[in-house]
Amino acid sequence: MNAPHRLLRTAVVRAIETSAAAALPPQELMRRAAQAAARRVMARWPAQRVAILCGPGNNGGDGAMLAACLHRLGRAVEVWRLAGGREPADAAQAWRECPPQLLRTGDPDTGALPADRSLLIVDALFGIGLARPLPPQAAQWADWANAHPGDVLALDVPSGLDADTGAAQPHAIVAAETLTFIADKPGLHTLAGPDHAGMVHVDDLGLGHTDAIGFDAPGLVTSGLGALTGPRDHPALFAPRRQDTHKGSFGTVGILAGAPGMTGAALLAGRAALRGGAGKVLVGLAEREPALPCDPLQPELMLRSADSLLDHGEQLGVTAWIAGCGLGDSPHAEAWLTHLLRTMPAVPLVLDADALTLIARSAGLASQLAARGGARVLTPHPREASRLLGADTAAVQADRIAAACEIARRFRAWAVLKGAGSVVASPEGGWTINGSGNPGLATAGTGDVLAGLLGALLAQGLDAASAVRGGVWLHGAAADALAARGVGPIGMTAAEVIDAARALRNGGGIPKPYRGKQK
Ligand SMILES: NC(=O)C1=CN([C@@H]2O[C@H](COP(=O)(O)OP(=O)(O)OC[C@H]3O[C@@H](n4cnc5c(N)ncnc54)[C@H](OP(=O)(O)O)[C@@H]3O)[C@@H](O)[C@H]2O)[C@@H](O)CC1
Ligand SMILES: Nc1ncnc2c1ncn2[C@@H]1O[C@H](COP(=O)(O)OP(=O)(O)O)[C@@H](O)[C@H]1O
Ligand SMILES: [K+]
Numbered sequence: 001m002n003a004p005h006r007l008l009r010t011a012v013v014r015a016i017e018t019s020a021a022a023a024l025p026p027q028e029l030m031r032r033a034a035q036a037a038a039r040r041v042m043a044r045w046p047a048q049r050v051a052i053l054c055g056p057g058n059n060g061g062d063g064a065m066l067a068a069c070l071h072r073l074g075r076a077v078e079v080w081r082l083a084g085g086r087e088p089a090d091a092a093q094a095w096r097e098c099p100p101q102l103l104r105t106g107d108p109d110t111g112a113l114p115a116d117r118s119l120l121i122v123d124a125l126f127g128i129g130l131a132r133p134l135p136p137q138a139a140q141w142a143d144w145a146n147a148h149p150g151d152v153l154a155l156d157v158p159s160g161l162d163a164d165t166g167a168a169q170p171h172a173i174v175a176a177e178t179l180t181f182i183a184d185k186p187g188l189h190t191l192a193g194p195d196h197a198g199m200v201h202v203d204d205l206g207l208g209h210t211d212a213i214g215f216d217a218p219g220l221v222t223s224g225l226g227a228l229t230g231p232r233d234h235p236a237l238f239a240p241r242r243q244d245t246h247k248g249s250f251g252t253v254g255i256l257a258g259a260p261g262m263t264g265a266a267l268l269a270g271r272a273a274l275r276g277g278a279g280k281v282l283v284g285l286a287e288r289e290p291a292l293p294c295d296p297l298q299p300e301l302m303l304r305s306a307d308s309l310l311d312h313g314e315q316l317g318v319t320a321w322i323a324g325c326g327l328g329d330s331p332h333a334e335a336w337l338t339h340l341l342r343t344m345p346a347v348p349l350v351l352d353a354d355a356l357t358l359i360a361r362s363a364g365l366a367s368q369l370a371a372r373g374g375a376r377v378l379t380p381h382p383r384e385a386s387r388l389l390g391a392d393t394a395a396v397q398a399d400r401i402a403a404a405c406e407i408a409r410r411f412r413a414w415a416v417l418k419g420a421g422s423v424v425a426s427p428e429g430g431w432t433i434n435g436s437g438n439p440g441l442a443t444a445g446t447g448d449v450l451a452g453l454l455g456a457l458l459a460q461g462l463d464a465a466s467a468v469r470g471g472v473w474l475h476g477a478a479a480d481a482l483a484a485r486g487v488g489p490i491g492m493t494a495a496e497v498i499d500a501a502r503a504l505r506n507g508g509g510i511p512k513p514y515r516g517k518q519k
Pocket of ligand 3: 124
């Protein structure tokens with residue numbers, strides 16, 4: 001297995017920074033940050049004129065030192081320095097080293113600079129230290145940078161983006177690229193992070209792999225240390241199948257879903273489970289007498305009534321359950337879910353959509369869930385998460401990592417908090433952010449497809465961590481593969497995601513992460 005792509009919350013970055021700085025000559029980390037930025041500018045923007053916008057703290061210090069480096073390399077570079085602020089020692093030294101003739105007074109947005117791709121703007125206004133709204137002058141400069149037709153390179157974090165949560169202030173910088181220092185940060189990959197950070201590059205400032213750095217803060221480690229999941233983290237998805245196998249080798253998925261009017265949700269989950277590789281898929285429709293005898297477009301699915309499936313799940317050999325997609329929240333739905341939670345307690349279970357609403361409003365169901373022995377997976381979108389936590393949706397989105405970890409802790413289950421940069425939290429307290437996916441998934445039915453894929457992977461015997469993290473990655477990567485060939489993001493459909501996921505598992509090329517805004 002590859003080393004994980006670490007994501008560190010600011011408190012952990014600060015702890016590493018402090019211990020590393022104590023062991024190094026003064027200014028050394030900032031010097032390394034500026035040199036890394038200069039290397040990136042030389043490689044990616046070899047001919048552009050460079051305008052560097054600097055803030056009052058050490059992020060501005062990085063910018064001042066970058067200006068000095070680029071000047072030494074013969075590049076045309078100009079620097080604007082935000083008025084006011086308390087100047088840390090490293091930044092003060094950086095300004096002493098910045099040749100004064102590079103410094104411009106006034107504002108950069110006067111029309112004197114070229115308004116085209118021949119100008120690179122570097123955002124060194126604020127990094128991980130911004131704890132207040134952008135001051136008015138910084139907001140004005142950021143508006144100008146965001147309207148610029150050429151690229152913006154953000155140092156460490158796009159100014160105005162919260163490095164921990166991905167929450168963006170009004171006027172926050174929208175960068176083509178972010179060069180982030182010491183380690184990658186979760187806020188660059190969830191919520192508004194991907195829209196503001198663009199492509200993220202990491203420079204560890206020579207501190208080595210962050211796993212190897214000792215930092216004396218165990219409390220920070222559980223909450224502050226996570227990982228970004230990418231294609232190399234999920235080898236179990238791509239394991240070749242043995243020849244000597246049969247349909248019983250790949251598990252049976254049982255699905256409790258699809259109240260009248262919502263049959264499609266059940267069928268999408270069923271098709272995703274089948275094409276996600278399950279040997280057999282049984283769909284128990286949430287109707288007394290299902291109106292649909294079979295799915296004419298997927299006749300391999302075995303349709304039953306919910307009662308029949310729940311009564312015979314054990315005989316039918318179900319190896320993973322999915323419940324909730326279009327299930328409804330009627331008393332019948334609650335009774336079926338109660339029945340299911342008592343059924344085959346060692347079998348893995350994925351709860352989505354209405355099943356989450358039912359769990360949220362019944363302490364009895366929640367404790368039945370926690371009492372089960374097999375893997376338990378909850379896949380809320382932010383609204384469903386808010387019900388599970390008894391908080392409002394804004395509070396969930398204000399710290400998606402904290403929300404996902406709290407759901408996992410409270411319900412003793414895996415939690416997938418969906419949306420751009422889905423957060424996956426384990427019942428043991430670990431968290432990851434999924435690095436695949438794009439707005440093509442913002443369409444009805446893709447959540448049903450995710451539930452189907454997760455159920456299929458669990459039924460096939462993947463361990464819970466591989467099934468949940470791998471399934472979430474696969475779902476997003478399928479959408480990325482579709483977008484890369486023009487099937488979306490606009491107009492992508494949930495059913496298309498299923499076939500793209502199947503192609504990836506069978507050796508289809510791994511798509512690059514989707515990045516929407518490229519000038
Ligand atoms: N230290 C190191 O070893 C290394 C650090 N590195 C770099 O340093 C960055 C972190 O630097 P930082 O801590 O100085 O914070 P930064 O992001 O520059 O912003 C805070 C500054 O802005 C000020 N300020 C905040 N809000 C404000 C407002 N609304 N309006 C006005 N002012 C406001 C705030 O003032 P204060 O709130 O403290 O009064 C403070 O002065 C990090 O992201 C990386 O780029 C790298 O060189 C690697 C080595
Ligand atoms: N902008 C986006 N970027 C990445 N993934 C997204 C985006 N919008 C939606 N998704 C993903 O699509 C799925 C939507 O699930 P959900 O909201 O439950 O849809 P539905 O209930 O219609 O099936 C989730 O996996 C979510 O993470
Ligand atoms: K910045």
